[in-house]
Amino acid sequence: MGDFAAIEPGTDLSGYARQLIRMHGALIGGSRSTLRPRPLVGRSWSRALDAGLAPDHTNARAVLGFDEVEIRRRTSVLADVVGDMRNVISGVGDDSDMLLVVADADGVVLWRHGPTRIRRQADALGFQEGTRWSEDAVGTNGIGTAIAEATPVQLFSAEHFERNQHPWYCTGAPVHDPRTGDLLGIIDISGPALSLHPAVTALVATSARLAETQLWRRHEDRLERLRTSAGPVMAASTGPALVVDDDGWVAHAVGVAPVRRIPVPRTGKAMSVPGLGMCVAEQIVDGWLVRPEAGGLTVRVELALTDPPTVAVQGSGSGWRSAVSVRHAEILVLLHLSGRNGMTVTQVSQALHGDPDHEVTVRAEISRLRRILGSVLASRPYRLADGVELSVSYGDAEGLAGSDFIRRVAGPDVRAFAMAGWPGLPGEM
Structure with missing residues (x-):
């Protein structure tokens, strides 16, 4: 205090x-x-x-x-x-x-x-x-x-x-x-x-x-009650799985090293779980059953740089589409350019704001983006989670640098990043 x-x-x-x-x-x-x-x-x-x-x-x-x-x-x-x-x-x-x-x-x-x-x-x-x-x-x-x-x-x-x-x-x-x-x-x-x-x-x-x-x-008492009530479900389940509450706190784990908490589960939205990869969540009494999709799960995310920008997510046999803010579209563009190497929070701050001093703002924006997309973004460094494929649609432009979004909508620091690339990060130019 x-x-x-x-x-x-x-x-x-x-x-x-x-x-x-x-x-x-x-x-x-x-x-x-x-x-x-x-x-x-x-x-x-x-x-x-x-x-x-x-x-x-x-x-x-x-x-x-x-x-x-x-x-x-x-x-x-x-x-x-x-x-x-x-x-x-x-x-x-x-x-x-x-x-x-x-x-x-x-x-x-x-x-x-x-x-x-x-x-x-x-x-x-x-x-x-x-x-x-x-x-x-x-x-x-x-x-x-x-x-x-x-x-x-x-x-x-x-x-x-x-x-x-x-x-x-x-x-x-x-x-x-x-x-x-x-x-x-x-x-x-x-x-x-x-x-x-x-x-x-x-x-x-x-x-x-x-x-x-x-x-x-x-x-902790509620997690213990959830663990008890989910016993029959877990007994009938094959393969690794987690039982979690509505906030993602883990009540029980089978076949995977236990973690305290995972991203908040949502019906129809894939999530990345340490030790399990991309998973789907199924609502049960008082909680959720989280397990990998049979045969593995690939989540495809398409970012369309339209006005407004939109994302389409396809996985587990279902899909959905949502508009996103310009800032969230900029973050997805940066992560797309960075590839599997990803970006540190300092690099994202530099690319979005032109300086490394906006780390708190960056973390808050990515947290909000996760609430929209589900857990398709991994941390430390920020990157696409395993099992996630991201593609970017530029409209009529031949590449990202020629798109209206980069030339007219994106902030100047993101525009510079897209045009010149970022030291140590792969680009498309």
């Missing part, structure tokens, strides 16, 4: 709060202050001002109806661990001034737990079930700012953007799905500013770790 505390042990809370209030009034009002906000707070204030929020009064709260809140509660993965988090806070003492709040990934408050008097004070702020506490709605706060910054945050007194939140502290930490890495929501502990104790940061960090640990244990 790191050190995200707003105060240090021994801080004079009352005096520090007065300093922050003076700073807030000066900076928000356009004056100067000798005290500067922490970088995280300064960024958040800038976002709140850009969103058109007012610091001097309560901005309008977006409140969901009871039925919508109940739907979000029932469908939230965090519903399984709210009780555990409540127990952590209750262990501190029922007479504490701590308010535990659990919000979803949109910043909507789904659950609260704490003393009645604190909940009533929170009600006056609109800090209640069904209210959206994202930054663009209520300014700097432990829920919205933790979402915006993708990190745990603690805010004390006038570090909040809205003045009516200055009597409060809040400490929020993101909780992610341990299976997928997706943000599930925020755990927040709030209370009167002058009651803030340095231990609150550790308490919130512990609660977030506990939630993710408990979710992982439940995930």
Whole structure:
């Protein structure tokens, strides 16, 4: 979690709060202050001002109806661990001034737990079930700012953007799905500013770790149930096979070295599985049976550089066609030119953007492309998976360099790559 505390042990809370209030009034009002906000707070204030929020009064709260809140509660993965988090806070003492709040990934408050008097004070702020506490709605706060910054945050007194939140502290930490890495929501502990104790940061960090640990244990229990229920199917199956859940986590493996996870299975889309090559997935009760196609499977992918670009995928006796973005078409062109040698993420970044500094963007784009095509792309380096054949249709042009896509649509760096080739990579020119 790191050190995200707003105060240090021994801080004079009352005096520090007065300093922050003076700073807030000066900076928000356009004056100067000798005290500067922490970088995280300064960024958040800038976002709140850009969103058109007012610091001097309560901005309008977006409140969901009871039925919508109940739907979000029932469908939230965090519903399984709210009780555990409540127990952590209750262990501190029922007479504490701590308010535990659990919000979803949109910043909507789904659950609260704490003393009645604190909940009533929170009600006056609109800090209640069904209210959206994202930054663009209520300014700097432990829920919205933790979402915006993708990190745990603690805010004390006038570090909040809205003045009516200055009597409060809040400490929020993101909780992610341990299976997928997706943000599930925020755990927040709030209370009167002058009651803030340095231990609150550790308490919130512990609660977030506990939630993710408990979710992982439940995930392992579900895999065990899937392994048991798939027993008859696996007993009747011949040859190597895997049983996986909807997210690709492996419950059982036969005839192949076990791996923890494979690409997310989809009906009709081939996937590359380490040790098995290209496979097809068949849905079974509560999961999927993944095995190689009898006699081997060749997947043929055709990229047509039309407007818009399209891909046609043929394999396992069936096929489908889909439009793709220009960026995804560029990536497929690059991998086509690189052949079986493939390209490192740095090379793809250089070819797409003209520099090696966009590796995160490249990984995100290829991840999105895999969701469209299935697992036909291998990694480290990026290349076509074994058993995949990619062809490119240039329209009326005789070759790639003469196609309208390369001359008029593709970015300049991809155009240069296609025209001149890339050092160490085979081309068509």
